Amino acid sequence: MTQTQANDAPLVLAVPSKGRLQENATAFFGRAGLSFVQARGQREYRGQIAGLGGAEVAYLSASEIVAQLSSGAAHLGITGEDLVREQVADADASMVLLAPLGFGQANVVVAVPQAWIDVRTMADLDDVAATMRARHGRKLRVATKYVNLTRRFFASHGLADYRIVESLGATEGAPAAGTAEIVVDITTTGATLTANALKVLDDGVILASEANLVASVRAPWGKQARDAAAAILSRIAAEEEARSVREVRAVLNAVSPQRLGEIAHRLGARLPFGTAGSDGVVTLHCPRKAVFPLVEELSKAGADDITVRALDYVFRRSNPLIERLLARI
Numbered sequence: 249m250t251q252t253q254a255n256d257a258p259l260v261l262a263v264p265s266k267g268r269l270q271e272n273a274t275a276f277f278g279r280a281g282l283s284f285v286q287a288r289g290q291r292e293y294r295g296q297i298a299g300l301g302g303a304e305v306a307y308l309s310a311s312e313i314v315a316q317l318s319s320g321a322a323h324l325g326i327t328g329e330d331l332v333r334e335q336v337a338d339a340d341a342s343m344v345l346l347a348p349l350g351f352g353q354a355n356v357v358v359a360v361p362q363a364w365i366d367v368r369t370m371a372d373l374d375d376v377a378a379t380m381r382a383r384h385g386r387k388l389r390v391a392t393k394y395v396n397l398t399r400r401f402f403a404s405h406g407l408a409d410y411r412i413v414e415s416l417g418a419t420e421g422a423p424a425a426g427t428a429e430i431v432v433d434i435t436t437t438g439a440t441l442t443a444n445a446l447k448v449l450d451d452g453v454i455l456a457s458e459a460n461l462v463a464s465v466r467a468p469w470g471k472q473a474r475d476a477a478a479a480i481l482s483r484i485a486a487e488e489e490a491r492s493v494r495e496v497r498a499v500l501n502a503v504s505p506q507r508l509g510e511i512a513h514r515l516g517a518r519l520p521f522g523t524a525g526s527d528g529v530v531t532l533h534c535p536r537k538a539v540f541p542l543v544e545e546l547s548k549a550g551a552d553d554i555t556v557r558a559l560d561y562v563f564r565r566s567n568p569l570i571e572r573l574l575a576r577i
């Protein structure tokens with residue numbers, strides 16, 4: 249591909265096509281007014297965003313999304329932080345985690361048999377590993393698909409007498425099956441660990457992960473891709489901001505702009521359309537938690553009717569998502 253072609257390339261948005269993240273990711277984009285059209289039906293793995301040009305949607309597995317963001321084949325994507333940290337050695341050099349999304353929460357943990365009553369910490373585990381090595385000449389076996397996260401975490405705890413048994417599924421079953429003594433795996437409710445008579449070490453949480461909106465630093469960020477990213481991120485940010493604020497409206501004739509500005513400032517509210525016009529109506533956007541204190545302040549200042557409502561979107565000239573991205577590309 250020539251430089252010019254690369255610079256004109258459309259933005260590629262990578263979206264989970266299956267598994268735990270798929271439904272939540274689609275709902276997340278839906279709330280931001282981004283719906284996907286799959287031109288040739290469900291089996292087509294490329295799609296478009298309705299009403300938004302310059303972007304293609306790639307339907308991939310959560311782990312393939314990490315690979316494509318890392319190589320620069322995709323510009324933006326949703327995936328789990330656990331997969332980012334596991335699959336990419338220096339993730340912060342090739343990607344930007346723009347925002348955690350509040351779903352797909354899971355901890356990557358070190359879990360040992362519940363029967364190991366005296367083993368509660370990584371230091372205890374180190375003792376077990378050393379004893380196994382000395383007495384039986386065998387290394388502690390750790391079943392996991394998180395090979396890199398395990399190596400880094402064990403090294404940071406000075407634990408070296410172990411061997412990784414790579415597992416591609418049903419990892420928690422390894423101790424009972426006799427293929428490993430302990431496991432490193434992801435857990436959400438803890439039900440799978442309990443069902444397999446395993447417990448998490450007190451200091452055994454390697455990473456608290458959730459789904460993230462991730463941008464690639466290496467993707468070809470030409471004008472088309474930048475424009476599409478700005479449109480996508482502004483909708484996402486507008487929806488997020490709308491969820492975090494309430495609109496408060498009141499008629500305030502007897503209040504000076506200074507006093508109003510001072511009240512707004514104190515409660516973290518904004519006056520997006522300025523202080524009152526000739527009709528005396530003021531509009532404030534205030535953090536959800538500050539709604540009732542603000543209403544009280546406005547009443548004290550002489551407001552009569554005060555209305556409060558939720559908003560669908562709050563679009564602003566800039567937003568934290570696009571700023572975070574532009575700082576890196």
Ligand SMILES: Nc1ncnc2c1ncn2[C@@H]1O[C@H](COP(=O)(O)OP(=O)(O)OP(=O)(O)O)[C@@H](O)[C@H]1O
Pocket residue numbers: 266267268269310311327328329330331352353354434435436437457458459
């Ligand atoms: N309870 C959970 N178990 C596993 N993953 C979870 C859980 N909750 C959230 N996730 C997140 O979802 C990501 C993808 O998990 P998912 O199970 O959908 O795919 P996978 O395990 O990579 O593939 P598959 O299960 O289809 O082989 C995980 O890496 C993690 O970030």
Ligand SMILES: O=P(O)(O)OC[C@H]1O[C@H](OP(=O)(O)OP(=O)(O)O)[C@H](O)[C@@H]1O
Pocket residue numbers: 417418419420433434435436437438439440441
């Ligand atoms: O703590 P819990 O709520 O019990 O969830 C944890 C389990 O869920 C995941 O498996 P998944 O169902 O994705 O199957 P997989 O191992 O084939 O990916 C994960 O690998 C654990 O086994």
Ligand SMILES: [Mg+2]
Pocket residue numbers: 267
């Ligand atoms: Mg899974």
